[in-house]
Amino acid sequence: MDALVRHLSDTRTSCVIDVGANCGQYGLFLRSLGYRGEIISFEPVRESFDELLDRTLSDPGWKAFPLALGEVAGEMPINIVPRSDFNSLKEPNDLALREYQGVEPIGTESVQVERLDRVLPDLLGAPPRSLLLKTDTQGFDLEVLRGAGDLVTAFNGLQAEVSVTPIYKDVPSLAETLTEYASFGFEPVAFRTFAWSAGKLIEMDGLFRNTRELQ
DSSP states (O other), rough: HHHHHHHHHHHOOOEEESOOOTHHHHHHHHTTOOOSEEEEEEOOOOOHHHHHHHHHHOTTTTEEOOOOOOOOEEEEEEEEEGGGOOOOOOOOOHHHHHOTTOOSEEEEEEEEEEOHHHHHHHHHOSSSOEEEEEEOSSSHHHHHHTTGGGGGGEEEEEEEEEESSBBBTTTOHHHHHHHHHTTTEEEEEEEEHHHHHEEEEEOOOOOEEGGGOEE
């Protein structure tokens, strides 16, 4: 949390792109830290989006859109589970089903997926802003970043959920993920471990600085 506060201040972040907003928990967290800049949240699942939208109505600097973000635009089925923060475009694997309650899919919902480089220009307008990208998409984070295309250079940093022991199918390894983040110019600033199961570290929350900001 301290690293995030310093990053927001040092980079003079004026807009946070909140991908995988669920019911707005991250936006509320930012406000609790004292961040008063703009928040643009994306959440594709209808029920979660409705709750998110309710939370933005009293905050003129916070906008919400009912979209998923990824590398390829189009419609996709998202897995709906009893614990809405585990809804995912990926399927849970055997470890998830064995170790976690409330993550077995009870249905799917068709959602619209867009690329960041297609939706952001219309939303941001001018003048240029200092942007932080946050992703919490239950295994779909790299797809979100790939969909930024050339706009990836516009982000001063990235806050992303990083899988150590995957609980979804077809998720890259930790080494592959960090290597790809580095290829986009993001180097790690801080990690927070927060999920363990069966004696294994499952996930970390990572904060990355865009190395181009250091040049």
